[in-house]
């Protein structure tokens with residue numbers, strides 16, 4: 001099945017279109033494009049314990065709660081519905097769509113953190129998911145979290161030691177004082193997001209997935225992140241970026257997937273897809 005999808009991409013010319021935008025770095029010396037992620041008719045369903053699907057108003061919901069008749073049952077949320085695409089080495093792909101359209105869920109599935117209900121995800125190399133909520137520990141200092149995050153990404157202690165200064169410098173955490181030795185809970189949300197991005201960006205990734213991180217930093221940091229993403233792509237990786245900030249997507253991505261209600265509505269060059277999205281959402 002994966003071969004069929006690859007054949008189709010080659011026939012559609014989706015591959016060539018993306019190449020024209022991204023330049024030539026995704027091709028080998030022989031000119032073949034190297035796929036890094038293949039999503040083949042992916043369906044993701046969350047199962048949540050709860051009462052039956054209730055119709056009606058907030059008052060009805062409240063009265064159900066007060067009656068304490070919590071009928072046992074499993075609610076299903078079909079968050080991703082039959083998504084198919086092929087990502088290639090050197091591409092930077094934006095994921096857009098309204099709240100709850102399935103962007104984060106799709107990334108988690110690509111990272112192997114969620115099982116697929118139907119369909120399959122094939123990846124070349126280990127995808128790393130860098131979310132704004134990536135699991136660093138709030139009670140630990142920034143310093144400790146750099147080590148923790150590095151280890152969690154599979155870096156050795158030696159590699160972390162070598163790159164420690166770069167990570168801290170890149171994050172800019174210490175620009176306004178010695179914050180790196182303070183617990184992360186004392187950081188603003190922007191500072192925490194910068195540190196997370198800096199830790200993840202310290203490693204060369206096969207597939208790096210970033211959930212909203214760019215939208216949180218200030219403009220100066222966003223510029224630095226964009227430059228680093230370009231470097232990561234040059235080093236043969238594939239970058240996925242989920243963001244509600246169309247400008248971040250335009251500045252960083254050459255291809256965009258637009259999800260709505262779990263379905264892939266559009267997949268194409270950034271300009272085309274963002275234009276259609278802005279037309280639809282009036283943004």
Ligand SMILES: Nc1ncnc2c1ncn2[C@@H]1O[C@H](COP(=O)(O)OP(=O)(O)OP(=O)(O)O)[C@@H](O)[C@H]1O
Pocket residue numbers: 046047048077078079097098099100101102103104105106
């Ligand atoms: N852990 C979960 N359990 C149950 N349902 C979930 C869970 N996480 C997400 N969902 C549901 O799955 C759907 C897709 O959510 P998801 O977070 O992937 O959307 P998104 O496009 O990333 O949204 P946003 O732009 O708001 O971050 C939504 O209907 C959401 O309510």
